[in-house]
Amino acid sequence: MLQLNDVHTWYGSVHALRGVSLTVGEGEIVSLLGGNACGKSTTMKTILGWVKPRSGEVIFGGQRITGKRPPQIVDAGIAPVLERRRMFPQLTVRENLMMGAWRRRDTAGIAKDIDKMAEIFPVTASRAGQAAGTLSGGEQQMVAMARALMARPKLLIMDEPSMGLSPKFVRTIFDLIIELNRREGLSILVVEQNANMALSIASRGYVLQTGEVVIADTADALLNNPQMQKAYLGIA
Amino acid sequence: MFEQLINGLTQGSIYALLALGFTIIFGVLRMVTFAHGEVFMVGAYSGFVVFTHLQDSLVLAIVAAVVTTFLLGALMEIVAFRRLRDAPHFSSLLVTIGFSVVLTQLALLIFGAEVEAIPMRQIEGLAFSEIRIGEVYVSYLQLSVLGVAILIMAATFLFFKYSRLGTAIRATAQDHEAAMAMGVDVNRIFTVTFAFGSMMGGIAGVLIGFYYNLFYPTMGVMLGLKAFSAAVIGGLASMPGAIVAGLMIGVVEVFSVDFVNSSFRHLIAFVFMFAILLIRPQGLFGSGQLRGARGD
């Protein structure tokens, strides 16, 4: 469904991605792991069309989307949940969800999806009229996910969903991710530093290091990989 | 007394409109424009030309100002801001100063330096028919100015609060990257916002041009400064702040004329604003309504 082929992305003279290749299959959960500043967010931004790769290509649903503008990539069916949730703090929760549906025109379908989000994420209904900036971090993560789903994506990209949340809440979020994947057949790319958690839900994983994929394997193999255990899983 | 209050509010409603345009632009783009006064002047002349040469209808004059200054605003955003998005703020500032100079020079070239006025026979219907409200008489013109200003402000509020595009503009103001993630064309939002804010300046221009029946190339200079000041007093990114500050300045100015020579009115206005800032350095409505509390 999503395929990156030898992508090189630069910020001015900074060579941030040095030949990244990865795939996410239909209905698959894949995790992209790595420490600080290794290029995880840059990979996401390249997929979303926020930065243009200098070489290489991004293919989605059989179509080359490299160089397309961000709105067109949302139209193609990719929606991100950004790092740190990024609520519109002064908009109400409901307005935040409506913004998620910005590219859609099917009023009836949007209304139906709002109801659906209320079921999956009750906080979107109980706090519908409240300014999103006043919610707790965990609640905001729920709203951020609901908002992304309002675009009716085929692929959801989540940038560090566990950041700043308590372990219990992270579990809740990850359970929701699994449920969405099972129920809707949604493909999900989880970008994480929390490798343990991410690999517990993913079928495969990629490890980035200074802009390069250094390991690519199934989740089980990664969890048992000694190199991984030492560097990313906190097992000596 | 009541009459003076009406005069003050009329004057103030124009300041408010101008300040509101400035505030909307600043609130969304986080950029200051120094050409707002000149956009105001262009609005005034557009109305003047249409009224004197095409048809003497105030509505048509306003429409002319709306169209001209909306397009002018869009052009300015593309030249001064979009193309310089990654440049230091000062670069954009400089380009808006350039715009203000070019617009003033163009007006000088086309209309000359002398003050123009709409011929009496064309405007007397508006300016001298009065209606009675309680004890006082108010001219149709004054009523129209006040009415149009209030109408535009109310419409602006409804637009931002309830419309789809208005919500997207607020969202973009609060976090333009998050808006981009939803597929919002952020560049287009910036252009529309600048155009919209400029249009409000243009409407203010027609209104004040007709109210005083004076049109001259530098008419926007003092007004631009006052709009900027009202926006600062209001709290910079606060729409209610800009309106309240604009109205207050208008009222203070009109009443001050009772006590001091009228040529000091601008001075009084600025002294008043300075006094407010001493009491409330963050402005009347400290944190804005377009933007979040999240500073950047």
Ligand SMILES: Nc1ncnc2c1ncn2[C@@H]1O[C@H](COP(=O)(O)OP(=O)(O)OP(=O)(O)O)[C@@H](O)[C@H]1O
């Ligand atoms: N706009 C930018 N301009 C210049 N360099 C940038 C820019 N954005 C990111 N970088 C650089 O690119 C590299 C990768 O950054 P990126 O944000 O993709 O890392 P990350 O893996 O998401 O890190 P984190 O875990 O901290 O979120 C870093 O060295 C960073 O400094």
Ligand SMILES: [Mg+2]
């Ligand atoms: Mg990151």
